[in-house]
Amino acid sequence: MMSKHTLICRRGSFKCVDPRVEMLKAMMFAGLVMTGISIIACGFNFGEDINFITGTLFGICVGMLVVLAVVCALMSLNDDYEYEASETEFVVTRPSGEKDFFFYNDVKSVEYAPLKNQKGGRGYEVIITTGMRSISYSYLFGLNVEIKTPSATPFYLLEINAGLKSPEENTVDTKLVMEQFDRMHKSQRMSKVSHTERVNELMDDIDKNVKNKKDKE
Numbered sequence: 001m002m003s004k005h006t007l008i009c010r011r012g013s014f015k016c017v018d019p020r021v022e023m024l025k026a027m028m029f030a031g032l033v034m035t036g037i038s039i040i041a042c043g044f045n046f047g048e049d050i051n052f053i054t055g056t057l058f059g060i061c062v063g064m065l066v067v068l069a070v071v072c073a074l075m076s077l078n079d080d081y082e083y084e085a086s087e088t089e090f091v092v093t094r095p096s097g098e099k100d101f102f103f104y105n106d107v108k109s110v111e112y113a114p115l116k117n118q119k120g121g122r123g124y125e126v127i128i129t130t131g132m133r134s135i136s137y138s139y140l141f142g143l144n145v146e147i148k149t150p151s152a153t154p155f156y157l158l159e160i161n162a163g164l165k166s167p168e169e170n171t172v173d174t175k176l177v178m179e180q181f182d183r184m185h186k187s188q189r190m191s192k193v194s195h196t197e198r199v200n201e202l203m204d205d206i207d208k209n210v211k212n213k214k215d216k217e
Contacts, residue, residue, distance in 0.1 A: 008157050011084040017115060017123065017138035028068045035061040081137070083154045090158040092137070106130045107162040112150040115140070122148070126155050 038058035045051065082093040090107075092100040108129045115123040115138060123140040139155070141148050150156060159165040 007087055007161050009085055009087060010154075010157055011082070012154060013080045013082050014154055015140045015142070016081055017140050024068050024071060028065060031061050031065045031068065035065065085154070085157040085161055090155075090161065100135055102128060102130060102158060102162075104158075104162040106132070107158065107164065110155050110159050110162075110164060112153075112155075124150060124153065126153065128155065128158070 035058065038054055038061055041054040042051070042058060046054070080095060084091045084093075089104060090102040092102075094100070108131060109127075111127045111129070112124040113127075115125055123138065125136055126139050127134055127136045137155075139153055141152070145152065156165070
């Protein structure tokens, strides 16, 4: 039975590895190889017919690379997953708008496995098992993230709220992780507000600092 005081309510977003993007990257690599071969072939004179074929192949490869790069970029624009840890459940909203609900009293386990083909421990395959089903997410850390452990993922909040872990198990790491969550949330929020709102917030912070300094004097 989980205690009320262990609940952590927080919201934010995270990214997942899209298998379609990974497939496109593999196709782009194959296209680069074919482009390299066609460039080498264009350096030799095999006769008019063969030269025409190699030139056409080069054009097709370059065109394919451009199309794949554009499609890959477009697919990566709106790939943010939203999460919200409330008092009763953990909700993940997919880029499509579909929601996954995990009620704390129904979560059996949360498992982590390092993502394949991701250098530097950039993410985990997270498997959440409930009494009815199992759902996995190919979680990907941001480039500027300092802590890259399972406890630095949003699913750590799910583990705590579901009573699978206690934040007191590792106080130092938990404190650093929560500070990292706060920085990430602030960065995500600031990226969505206007320049005027940012300036107003900055001016408010300056006014508060000046007032605090005067009060101390």
